[in-house]
Amino acid sequence: MTKRRLPPIKSLIALESVVRTGSVSAAAEDLSVTHGAVSKQLAHLEQWIGMPMFRERRRGMIANAAGERLAAAVGGALEEIEDALDAILVAERQKVLTVVAPATFAMRWLIPHLPALEMDGGEAGIRVRPTHTTEDWDALEFDLVVRRGEPLAGRLAPRPLFVEALGLLVPPALADVADTRQLPFVDAATRTGELARWCQRAYGGPPVRPARVYPHFYVAMEAALAGLGAIVAPVELLGPQLAQGALIDPLPAVRVPGAAYTIGVAPDGPNRSAAEGLARTMVREWHKVPAAVPVTP
Structure with a gap:
């Protein structure tokens, strides 16, 4: 079995939330964590990938092309997970x-x-x-x-x-x-x-x-x-x-x-x-x- 080459899931979720909400503070509220926890996960992600995900060292929290692409992929995956959970729960209740x-x-x-x-x-x-x-x-x-x-x-x-x-x-x-x-x-x-x-x-x-x-x-x-x-x-x-x-x-x-x-x-x-x-x-x-x-x- 081939091991998946993925960064920590928490860091991916943090990136998706920041890009979607537009700020670290909004993402912290969205994820029910602290501002510092979101910043730490973003730093871990950039270190794992080896490149920045935001323009000008994250000032203004505007994602660069790589950050936008990765955030969109994570968002799509999360939506598929939500859809699957909804289907499972409906089937379980029926x-x-x-x-x-x-x-x-x-x-x-x-x-x-x-x-x-x-x-x-x-x-x-x-x-x-x-x-x-x-x-x-x-x-x-x-x-x-x-x-x-x-x-x-x-x-x-x-x-x-x-x-x-x-x-x-x-x-x-x-x-x-x-x-x-x-x-x-x-x-x-x-x-x-x-x-x-x-x-x-x-x-x-x-x-x-x-x-x-x-x-x-x-x-x-x-x-x-x-x-x-x-x-x-x-x-x-x-x-x-x-x-x-x-x-x-x-x-x-x-x-x-x-x-x-x-x-x-x-x-x-x-x-x-x-x-x-x-x-x-x-x-x-x-x-x-x-x-x-x-x-x-």
């Missing part, structure tokens, strides 16, 4: 809420809606921690938790968010298959029975071909988006993909209910009040989603 949520919900709805949630939720920032089905989410630190298909303890003050409406979503590459029962399907091991229930409603039985099963739903969804198969999925979470034509909803009247999503708030967290506000904001933001075709249990 609350950051940790939201634990299922991976698919986090990726498909929560993260895309963060700008709106942060704008409506006040000054608190939001950090999202996606979870997989097999994870012990209750062992994680959080301010707010979103769970799918499982009840939350009363201590978390649970409130309902929505119930999935499951529909058939087909990639454009497979849209020309007239009989949707003949489609190749992709499915997720973490959503057991959803494809079977939807096919029972739509066809009265299973699809013609066994589905290709992936370990997680978001992996199965990527397979569907890649054109590898149709998927039965919560339509509400895939609005952008449907709007962009990345997926097609060929049977919008056929829906089956999926899992219910619930929001809970950590009872003893330091940000409980802000977390309660975020929970209310999430519910409001969710209800802005265009209504899906009602499901029939």
Whole structure:
């Protein structure tokens, strides 16, 4: 590591203050030190550099070209330090809420809606921690938790968010298959029975071909988006993909209910009040989603 070649910082600060304020007396007041202390630091600086920083031996305290250049550089550096400190202190004061949520919900709805949630939720920032089905989410630190298909303890003050409406979503590459029962399907091991229930409603039985099963739903969804198969999925979470034509909803009247999503708030967290506000904001933001075709249990 190369050692910095700098004169004493106090002497640099003294030079900047004298040049900025116009006199040793004003600089002494600016720095809350004595007149003699400022003069001593200026002398140290000139000795270290080996040249004067002021005209006519500092009479009138008018900086020469070297003094002006160095004082301007020190002033710019001090302003950058002040700006950095302001940013650090603002970030330290800002609350950051940790939201634990299922991976698919986090990726498909929560993260895309963060700008709106942060704008409506006040000054608190939001950090999202996606979870997989097999994870012990209750062992994680959080301010707010979103769970799918499982009840939350009363201590978390649970409130309902929505119930999935499951529909058939087909990639454009497979849209020309007239009989949707003949489609190749992709499915997720973490959503057991959803494809079977939807096919029972739509066809009265299973699809013609066994589905290709992936370990997680978001992996199965990527397979569907890649054109590898149709998927039965919560339509509400895939609005952008449907709007962009990345997926097609060929049977919008056929829906089956999926899992219910619930929001809970950590009872003893330091940000409980802000977390309660975020929970209310999430519910409001969710209800802005265009209504899906009602499901029939």
